Amino acid sequence: MNIFIALVLILFPLVTIILKRRKLPPQQRIPPGSLGLPLIGQSLGLLQAMRANTAEKWLEDRVKKYGPISKLSLFGKPTVFVYGQDANKLVFASSNSNTMTNHQTQSVRMILGDRCLLELNGEDHKRVRGALASFLKPESLKMYVGKIEEEVQTHIQMYWQGKQQVTVLPLMKNLTFNIICSLLFGIESRERRNEYVQQFQEMIQGMWSIPVNLPFTRFNRSLKASAKVQKLLKDLLQEKRQELLKGAPSNQDLISCLLSIHGEESQDSVSEDEIIHNVMLIMAAGHDTSSVLITFILRVLANNPTVYEAVLKGELKFRMAPHDFFTCSVLILLPNNRTR
Structure with a gap:
């Protein structure tokens, strides 16, 4: 009898919950x-x-x-x-x-x-x-292609020229981040770029982690790195704001472009926090995706000599966005270098 009473006491709540759930309308199930x-x-x-x-x-x-x-x-x-x-x-x-x-x-x-x-x-x-899209005007894209080409040529001379074997993915991440620094921030100094990349890499490591903010966790380290990146960007915003006041063009980099919109007294202006947070978003979204894509392109071309020769001679036609121009530039490295 005691066992029977115990089973009733355990099962009754479960049966009640099941019956209540069946009575719920479809939108609440x-x-x-x-x-x-x-x-x-x-x-x-x-x-x-x-x-x-x-x-x-x-x-x-x-x-x-x-x-x-x-x-x-x-x-x-x-x-x-x-x-x-x-x-x-x-x-x-x-x-x-x-x-x-x-x-x-x-x-x-x-x-x-x-x-x-x-x-x-x-x-x-x-x-x-809309504010971010203003950075991609046709007249601005022409200038960006030139900047990308400069970064690619410098990268080739520093990391690829004369090498018999290279590890592509880390190098492509290096190239991609340098292009980001040039187009988004207008930073040309290698020392300043290294300062950004250290904090940036630490920041993105914890983006897809369990949000437990305890010391020594990956999420905690990423939060600290994020705060440092935001501090660096706030300082950079002040520099770019002074350059704009002195007559610098607003399309020289993304931050300058957004700051020129931020300064307008209209409903389309963007706040300083919106500038910083969206620059961080573009950094994170464009870094790994672009570098991995270029790495796979190089791998496919290295494993398919016929396709590579067609691309090199311009016989293989394909459509490419202007900001992907540096993809073509790195293809010339394949004949004299082994990739892995």
């Missing part, structure tokens, strides 16, 4: 899945899959287990995973800001700031996106 451990959730599993380059399989296994919609916890936040064409349409074609808004993981938001494009919505998103 919770997707299948588990939130896992507090704070950690499924973060470690996803990060491990990303490092092993098996993230796609990790997601496919989740779809097979729970279906196209499921709940999980990533980087300390409850998350809904959706899959399929209808989900893509909902996310990318939703015009109602009340239905879908931008929110990044807590780690990304705390490191990059809450006034970057990843966090803005509605009119704020449109205003800042």
